[in-house]
Amino acid sequence: MQIVTYNINGIKARIETLLTWLKEASPDVVAVQEIKSVDEGFPRERVEELGYRVETHGQKGFNGVAILSKLPLEDVTRGLPGDDTDEQARWIEATVIGDKQAVRLCGLYLPNGNPAPGPKYDYKLAWMARMEAHAKSLLAQEMPLVMAGDYNIIPQDEDATRPEVWHKDALALPTSREAFRRIVNLGFTEAFRSLTRGGGHYSFWDYQAGAWQKNDGIRIDHFLLSPEAADLLVECRIEKDARAKDKPSDHVPVWLTLDA
DNA sequence: ATGGCACAATACTTGTGA
Numbered sequence: 001m002q003i004v005t006y007n008i009n010g011i012k013a014r015i016e017t018l019l020t021w022l023k024e025a026s027p028d029v030v031a032v033q034e035i036k037s038v039d040e041g042f043p044r045e046r047v048e049e050l051g052y053r054v055e056t057h058g059q060k061g062f063n064g065v066a067i068l069s070k071l072p073l074e075d076v077t078r079g080l081p082g083d084d085t086d087e088q089a090r091w092i093e094a095t096v097i098g099d100k101q102a103v104r105l106c107g108l109y110l111p112n113g114n115p116a117p118g119p120k121y122d123y124k125l126a127w128m129a130r131m132e133a134h135a136k137s138l139l140a141q142e143m144p145l146v147m148a149g150d151y152n153i154i155p156q157d158e159d160a161t162r163p164e165v166w167h168k169d170a171l172a173l174p175t176s177r178e179a180f181r182r183i184v185n186l187g188f189t190e191a192f193r194s195l196t197r198g199g200g201h202y203s204f205w206d207y208q209a210g211a212w213q214k215n216d217g218i219r220i221d222h223f224l225l226s227p228e229a230a231d232l233l234v235e236c237r238i239e240k241d242a243r244a245k246d247k248p249s250d251h252v253p254v255w256l257t258l259d260a
Numbered sequence: 261a262t263g264g265c266a267c268a269a270t271a272c273t274t275g276t277g278a
Contacts, residue, residue, distance in 0.1 A: 009277090112276085114277080152278075166278090170278085208263080209263075211265095
């Protein structure tokens, strides 16, 4: 089973890019972030024509997540538990029925949190505390579990070309990294890092200031695997080339292959 | 101390992102 996480930065602006990529790459499942659309505004038929089921959790203008899948989906849920007043669409879950194994997939768009300190940073930390609590309950089910998405966390300095410019940023502050590690340390495996050491691996390059041309990037799109999912881990790779194509997102797809 | 860029909204500018 191939699962991709891909922050597309707006479905209206990215639909042709997404369709071209789906046709060529043909992943089994895609966790999509930043659709920036309500559910009714998502061009679902155009994706369904390529053989994908489409489950969205959108809102007007910002955020919004989705799961696209050629494999059957069951038990789809929307929203991160823990705060009924939270109106931001950043979490969707489904069970993917693989040929050998069912996998619980969480697609997430973790808050950016800038500027820090401030209310947006407080929201980020509160959201991560809710995610930690929810992750703990999901782990207790002792099944293959994948939490895929845009974490808006640069886990270590080696995950940025210029770590020094991020040190006071919500993506890299010690408090942010600690909150990320608290989740990982519940018993998850960070898929990419478990297979690939060292720096120079990025999933985001800003549109501004020639960041792509300078390879001025950061690695913020991640997969966390439960022990049962880590047992199935085959490969995790970053599709860097996508950033050089026509009308790209500022993020590239990150691929996970499981023996499931 | 901030620019640079891209996207969405009901807009001719502003908020948001990372």
